[in-house]
Amino acid sequence: MSMDDVFKALADESRRTLLDRLHARNGQTLGDLCEGLAMSRQAVTKHLAILEAANLVATRRQGREKLHFLNPVPINDIAERWIGKFERDRLAALSDLKRQLESDDHE
Amino acid sequence: MSMDDVFKALADESRRTLLDRLHARNGQTLGDLCEGLAMSRQAVTKHLAILEAANLVATRRQGREKLHFLNPVPINDIAERWIGKFERDRLAALSDLKRQLESDDHE
C-alpha cells in the first residue's frame, strides 16, 4: 500500500476502466466487472489484486462472491502532493466552471 | 498529452521526484534537476521529455539553458475523475486536519 503501488496501479488503462466502473456502481463482483471487457477473467483478477494492494479498492467476501469497493483516499493524496491548498481551490473552481459550460453546450 | 501519458509519466519514482523538485522550486534547468540524483543526465533528459509530453511540465528556452515548470492541471484532472464534488471537499478537510495534527506533533 505504498505510494509507488498507487501510481503503478493507475498506470494501466484496464485498471482505470475498472475504477471507472466502480465509481459508476460500487460493490460489484468479479463477474460483474468482467462483463463486456475484451480480456480474460484471470486478467481482471490480477488487475483487481493490484488495485487492492494499492488500497484503491477494498473488498468484502459474501459467500462465494467477492464485492469490490472504490477507495478515493489515495487519489486525493496524489493531488495533495503537488497542488497547494489555495491552488487546489482555484483549480477546483475552474473544473466546476468547465463542467458547467460543457453541460450547457449539450442542452 | 493524452490521459494515458499522464498516468504513465507519474508511474515512475524518478519522475515523481523531479516533479517534487519543481514543486519545491519552479523554473529549474536540466543541470539543476540532475544534481544529487543517482542517474545519468541522459536519463533525466528522457524523464523530462516524458513529463513534458504528458503536459505535466512546461519548458522555456533561455539561451543555452532550458527552464522547466510544473503544470498542476493534469494532476487535478486525476482527482476530478474519481472523486465527486462533495466528497472532494470532505477529503480536503480531512487532509487539512491530518496536516494540522501532524504539525502539532512536531512542536
Add this chain to the structure above:
DNA sequence: CCAATATGCAACTATATGGTTGCCTGTCAA
C-alpha cells in the same frame, strides 16, 4: 451428493520501459 457457478493460483510469452554509453549540436565568454 453433485453439477454449476464464482473465484484462486501458477507457468509461460511478448512487449514496454528505465537506464546505460557514445557521439553530435548549439551557445557563451575570454
Add this chain to the structure above:
DNA sequence: TTGACAGGCAACCATATAGTTGCATATTGG
C-alpha cells in the same frame, strides 16, 4: 576563434509487466 559548458540524439540491454492458458478450490441450489 576556440575551448568549455548546456543540452540533444540514437543504439543497446536488462527487467518489469500485461496478457494468456490450464488447472484447482470453494460455495450454492436441486
